[in-house]
Amino acid sequence: MSPRAGAALAAWCVILWCIVLPAPASAADLPRIASMNLCTDQLLISLADPKQILGLSRYAHERFESFAADDATQFRILSGGAEDILLLHPDVVVASLYDKRSTRELLKENGLHLAEFAVPRNLDEVKAQIREMGDLVGHPDRASAEVSRLDDAIAQARETVLQHRYKVLPLSRRGWVTGSDSLLSSLLAETGLFNAAGDLGIGFGGYASLEAIVNLQPDFIVVADASERAEDDGHAFLLHPALERLYPPSRRIVIPDRLTVCGGVMIADALDQLVSELKRVER
The missing domain is CATH 3.40.50.1980 (Nitrogenase molybdenum iron protein domain)
Known part of the structure; x- marks a missing residue:
């Protein structure tokens, strides 16, 4: 094969590679998220980009309860009600199934997408929630790395x-x-x-x-x-x-x-x- 033919083939390979492999999501493509619960706060902080986080629960700064309390100080703290979440227009709201039902229902009635997390009782459920949040925020690779760290x-x-x-x-x-x-x-x-x-x-x-x-x-x-x-x-x-x-x-x-x-x-x-x-x- 001549050098010119080899260069042309390499160029076509690059073009095909770009077509076959999807481009990584840009910051604009990633969902903007608000959290209603201490536990979803911590999952969100661990796996999302800071710019994706619109607000956290009112307990996010509790150092005795949250390992991510220091990191949470850079984010808006929400009241726990529906009003300030509605004003933020998030793409997704993450919450616990133990959060106030009336608030969750009101958010759903106003067209917001709620991702509701149960309380995990074992390590398999913990891993599943890490993966679920990783998929939700658009960073499954980060979730996989954290699951591997947990396995180790x-x-x-x-x-x-x-x-x-x-x-x-x-x-x-x-x-x-x-x-x-x-x-x-x-x-x-x-x-x-x-x-x-x-x-x-x-x-x-x-x-x-x-x-x-x-x-x-x-x-x-x-x-x-x-x-x-x-x-x-x-x-x-x-x-x-x-x-x-x-x-x-x-x-x-x-x-x-x-x-x-x-x-x-x-x-x-x-x-x-x-x-x-x-x-x-x-x-």
Whole structure:
């Protein structure tokens, strides 16, 4: 083949390549989105371009509940009602099925597209929601990368737990125990840890007495913070002398609520935190 013929063939290949492969979406093609819920806030911030985000829920700045609270400060905060969302004319509104029904219905009646997310109860549902939001915002590649990061975090956590069969009890204010039908419990089970809530007869979740917890004697309790100061009566339960004696810091696994309240990319961080805490308490 002559050099001129080769150059012509290469040019045609480039043209055909451009025809066959769709051009990447421009910023103008991507949907503009408003969020009504703390959990959809975090999925949106993690996967969308900042320019796509028209507004977030009124809880978006809550640092104890949202891992993305600092990033949320650059965005408009919405009231929680329909009026300011309607004024923004978003292409999509993302919400939870637990958000106020009348507000969601009013938005639908005014022609807005609502994408409604359930509360995930296990890691498969978390991955599905990450992918769903990735598709919704036009960035499925980002969602795939986050799912891969989550899979890597699960594998690392399983490897850390492999040599043990610890029995743990997720415990919070006033003796509330997170049961088996929950995202936190699924996270623990995926790594090979055993949630002792079932031994207390607790399913989804419920309160346990101090005596029942002491008698159960799990290997570790899982708590949301390592504070040694009770700010109110609810938190004082965790600092009762009996629990402090049986469960000093070396027997408390700390996973902040902001990493487990919602299902999203932060679950990988929760697993990384779990690995770090297990290494600490095993020293």
